[in-house]
Amino acid sequence: MANVKFHSGEQIPLEMHKVRIVQKLNLPSVERRLKAITEAGNNTFLLKNRDVFIDMLTDSGVNAMSDRQQAAMFIADDSYAGSETFIRLENKLKEIFDTEYFLPTHQGRACENIISQILVQPGLIVPMNYHFTTTKSHITLNGGIVEELICDAGLEVTSSYPFKGNMDVIKLKAFVEKHGADKIAFVRMEAGANLIGGQPFSLNNLSEVRKVCDKHGLILVLDASLLADNLYFIKTREQECKNMSIREITLKIASLCDVIYFSARKLGCARGGGICTNNKDIFVKMRELIPLYEGFLTYGGMSVREMEAITVGLDETMDEDFISQGPQFIAFMVDELMKKGVPVVTPAGGLGCHINAMDFVSHIPQEQYPAGALAAALYIASGVRGMERGTLSEQRNPDGTETFSNMELLRLAIPRRVFTLSQIKYVIDRIVWLHKNRNLIEGLTFVEEPNILRFFFGRLKPVSNWQEKLAEKFRKDFGDSL
Helix, strand or coil: CCEEECCCCCCCCCCCCCCCCCCCCCCHHHHHHHHHHHHHHCCCCCCCCCCCCEECCCCCCCCCCCCHHHHHHHHCCCCCCCCCCHHHHHHHHHHHHHCEEEEEEECHHHHHHHHHHCCCCCCCCCECCCCCCCHHHHHHHHEEEECCCCHHHHHCCCCCCCCCEEEHHHHHHHHHHHHHHHEEEEEEECCCEHHHHCCCCCHCCCCHHHHHHHHHCCCCEECCHHHHHHHHHHHHHHHHHCCCCHHHHHHHHHCCCCCCEEEEECCCCCCCCCEEEEHHHHHHHHHHHHHHHHHCCCCCCCHHHHHHHHHHHHHHHHHHHHHHHHHHHHHHHHHHHHCCCEEEEECCCCCCEEEEHHHHCCCCCHHCCHHHHHHHHHHHHHEEEEEEEEHCCCCCCCCHHHHHHHHEEEEEEECCCCCCHHEEEHHHHHHHHHHHHHHCCEEEEECCCCCCCCHHHHHHEEEHHHHHHHHHHHHHHHHHCC
């Protein structure tokens, strides 16, 4: 991906690939969108894809594969045990991370399950830069406690700080001193803190966290699912790393961590995942759970065709043109929305553009899920499916009270090599229109609320008939232009 300045002076991201296979899209009418979001219980996860125009729900498992990935799938060795496909993937991970042991899984949350079952015991604490939904659920299901030690800038929605995903090392030192190393299961760093806007950590910060772990004999675990974006930001924002290659930065990151796990639905652009380590004791303990939960040790619940694609995808992740596409598209979207007065998370992070629902619909109380309401409103106004990342994505306290999120964000993910710039501009246009009519948006309330990961399949209803009013305003302003 190149950021090219045109003769007009405009600077826009330029795709460094060409499209060879296309998939037809459908833009439903506003009447159909209103009906569809009602049928889905105002949960964008429950929308049928046939009713979605531009799908920005996630970048997980929906990134476009390259021609090399597609070609690699034809040489897959479909053996239950001892597959050559597995050996190629294992060798690629050894090359990229310099790790001796690899355990395959069907995706990232399967890694979290294995890691938590082995390392977490009731009452143990897992300090981390910031939690992710499934990570927290697996830790708590095994009796553990999550402690977030994000740097202060990480919780500032609007900031110029380049590494808002950094862990506060001073807080980590104090935390270990207070609780003792024997009370800590492991320390976790997420490469690109998802829930605060895909914000990266610096290589220097990871090094400082490593020093604390070494001093107290603690295990350092890295969630590398969003590593590609984090590599781009380290390369472009961290002065000491500007002359390092992407491979060199990756090897340095890996050398600082005891366990690395990833979802290949993000890292590698195919469906799968895995755990890498040089710690034989941890490997042996985790190995026993792979056949129990995932599959045999040389496929781990993955299709061998996907494993071949992951091997190539990991190699492509080491290319600067590839890892720059997402962040540059996201930065373009963030900049354009800021020009129009739309509140967004800054600086632009990875994964997607994050709209600050707390400001966008400041009149909606948190107990009525402002980010969830905004996600439903945007779908009605555009056919664009985004994801709520706020209080709705939390889970209730044991006494039934809400855990109010630090941020209320509408995440608009930008999968790699999927959207064109004109589609991004369409999304920007509809967001701007919605911002001008934000007074029409009201809250949501649960009608069906699961106990765990409620944002995946819970159902809600609007607190009034505001959605019909919003659709009517859209028809008035846009007529028959959908």
